[in-house]
Amino acid sequence: MPQKAETITLIGAGLNGPLLALELVKRGFQVEIYERRPDMRRVRMSAGRSINLALSVRGIYALTQAGLWNDMQRIVIPMKGRMMHSAASEITFQPYGRKESDVINSISRAELNIALMNAAEARGVGIHFQKRCVGMDMNNSVIHLQDEITGEERSGTVDVVIGCDGSASAIRGHMLKRSRFDFSQEYLDYGYKELTIPAASGGKHALEANALHIWPRGNYMLIALPNVDGTFACILFLPVEGEDSFEQLSTRELVLEFFESRFPDAIALMPDLVDNFFANPIGSMVTIKCSPWHAEGSALLLGDAAHAIVPFFGQGINCGFEDCTVLVQLLDRHGADWSKVFREFEHARKQNTDAIADLAIENFVEMRDRVGDPRFLFRKKVEFALQEKFPDRFVPKYSMVTFLRVPYAVALERGQAQDRILTALCEGIDRVDELDWAKAEKMIYEQLAPLERS
Ligand SMILES: Cc1cc2nc3c(=O)[nH]c(=O)nc-3n(C[C@H](O)[C@H](O)[C@H](O)COP(=O)(O)OP(=O)(O)OC[C@H]3O[C@@H](n4cnc5c(N)ncnc54)[C@H](O)[C@@H]3O)c2cc1C
Numbered sequence: 001m002p003q004k005a006e007t008i009t010l011i012g013a014g015l016n017g018p019l020l021a022l023e024l025v026k027r028g029f030q031v032e033i034y035e036r037r038p039d040m041r042r043v044r045m046s047a048g049r050s051i052n053l054a055l056s057v058r059g060i061y062a063l064t065q066a067g068l069w070n071d072m073q074r075i076v077i078p079m080k081g082r083m084m085h086s087a088a089s090e091i092t093f094q095p096y097g098r099k100e101s102d103v104i105n106s107i108s109r110a111e112l113n114i115a116l117m118n119a120a121e122a123r124g125v126g127i128h129f130q131k132r133c134v135g136m137d138m139n140n141s142v143i144h145l146q147d148e149i150t151g152e153e154r155s156g157t158v159d160v161v162i163g164c165d166g167s168a169s170a171i172r173g174h175m176l177k178r179s180r181f182d183f184s185q186e187y188l189d190y191g192y193k194e195l196t197i198p199a200a201s202g203g204k205h206a207l208e209a210n211a212l213h214i215w216p217r218g219n220y221m222l223i224a225l226p227n228v229d230g231t232f233a234c235i236l237f238l239p240v241e242g243e244d245s246f247e248q249l250s251t252r253e254l255v256l257e258f259f260e261s262r263f264p265d266a267i268a269l270m271p272d273l274v275d276n277f278f279a280n281p282i283g284s285m286v287t288i289k290c291s292p293w294h295a296e297g298s299a300l301l302l303g304d305a306a307h308a309i310v311p312f313f314g315q316g317i318n319c320g321f322e323d324c325t326v327l328v329q330l331l332d333r334h335g336a337d338w339s340k341v342f343r344e345f346e347h348a349r350k351q352n353t354d355a356i357a358d359l360a361i362e363n364f365v366e367m368r369d370r371v372g373d374p375r376f377l378f379r380k381k382v383e384f385a386l387q388e389k390f391p392d393r394f395v396p397k398y399s400m401v402t403f404l405r406v407p408y409a410v411a412l413e414r415g416q417a418q419d420r421i422l423t424a425l426c427e428g429i430d431r432v433d434e435l436d437w438a439k440a441e442k443m444i445y446e447q448l449a450p451l452e453r454s
């Protein structure tokens with residue numbers, strides 16, 4: 001397969017870098033990765049951005065193609081639905097889908113990263129830690145790397161560079177200097193903080209293990225994802241400033257008071273809450289869109305570097321891994337004609353990554369605000385009933401994104417059409433048995449073609 005360029009240089013050994021490297025090595029390329037952080041297998045580091053991730057079908061497909069998924073079963077916990085905790089500590093369960101297999105999988109970010117790096121190295125990928133990319137001359141294909149320990153800088157020519165260096169991508173920073181590069185970034189007014197629910201006695205989970213727990217409180221929320229060691233990784237999402245914000249939680253007393261009044265059943269399980277709260281930084285969340293993702297055939301952006309999204313659909317890495325799937329499919333089709341591969345890659349992905357960015361923002365409102373609303377819960381029931389009756393045409397947006405590899409842009413468009421149908425059908429009724437099935441059938445057959453599944 002390698003024709004024009006033999007060595008591919010990847011910047012970033014986060015989640016996408018090592019997976020892509022593995023796929024490239026399998027196709028006969030030599031791959032070197034430069035990563036600014038120390039090797040997390042040798043140096044203990046804070047998880048940085050979220051301790052856990054929810055993996056779903058797109059991520060699983062890519063890991064299966066790479067031959068890694070089977071081995072990962074031991075480090076994932078399937079979550080069958082959302083476990084909602086009301087302010088009065090009442091618990092309700094909302095399944096994610098109709099089938100037993102409709103689950104999302106909680107996995108430790110660090111374990112996943114380590115498994116990917118181990119697999120990549122075992123196939124001959126070179127990973128060079130504490131080497132930060134500090135510059136790139138796109139016209140002459142030269143990259144500049146700085147040693148994070150000695151500060152020494154060195155430059156070298158490269159055949160092809162792929163920026164897998166995340167939402168603050170240095171490679172994208174250099175693309176920005178090129179003419180006609182479109183770029184937008186939008187921060188949420190919200191931040192997030194990682195917290196922990198320790199294991200109960202005997203290493204058991206203190207809450208139901210096979211669920212994603214949510215404490216929705218209108219303008220903010222707490223979530224918890226299970227770990228295999230019995231702990232839960234929690235994330236508190238809160239406005240940065242204003243009422244009920246991080247800015248207000250400035251003392252130990254205020255934090256305790258806030259949790260006691262808003263999340264009484266959670267605080268009972270969090271003995272180290274206040275220490276965790278002040279030890280962990282406030283993370284920010286951003287949507288980044290840019291174009292073009294490539295500089296002719298010499299450089300490409302992939303994953304968060306090309307399209308960072310907010311985390312509320314649990315799709316960031318699923319989307320990044322799908323990037324890897326699509327890129328290697330194009331390589332298999334066109335060989336190492338990098339200009340063509342990169343052009344077609346962006347053409348295939350951009351509308352889909354823009355769509356998941358928008359869907360993720362929509363889901364933010366749904367998770368924090370609507371999941372506790374009785375009218376929303378009724379719409380969910382109707383949605384399930386319609387799916388049951390018209391399974392080829394009416395497939396909930398969440399299922400299309402999470403359990404099927406339907407292009408995100410299709411999920412967005414069909415989801416909007418389905419929302420309109422749901423609104424029309426739910427108007428004036430409170431029970432599923434009041435549904436006007438004739439009207440439902442007419443609307444669905446007129447507005448939704450059968451869904452193509454891959
Ligand atoms: C709170 C939160 C929760 C999330 N939950 C989910 C979820 O449930 N499911 C999901 O699918 N996604 C989730 N995501 C998104 C997911 O974390 C990202 O989409 C994913 O990490 C992107 O992978 P990446 O490899 O593109 O970038 P990253 O994982 O950020 O890796 C980039 C790597 O590049 C390195 N790097 C950066 N700059 C340089 C440089 N100049 N030189 C060398 N190396 C460099 C970094 O050190 C890092 O190792 C979540 C994100 C957040 C913030």
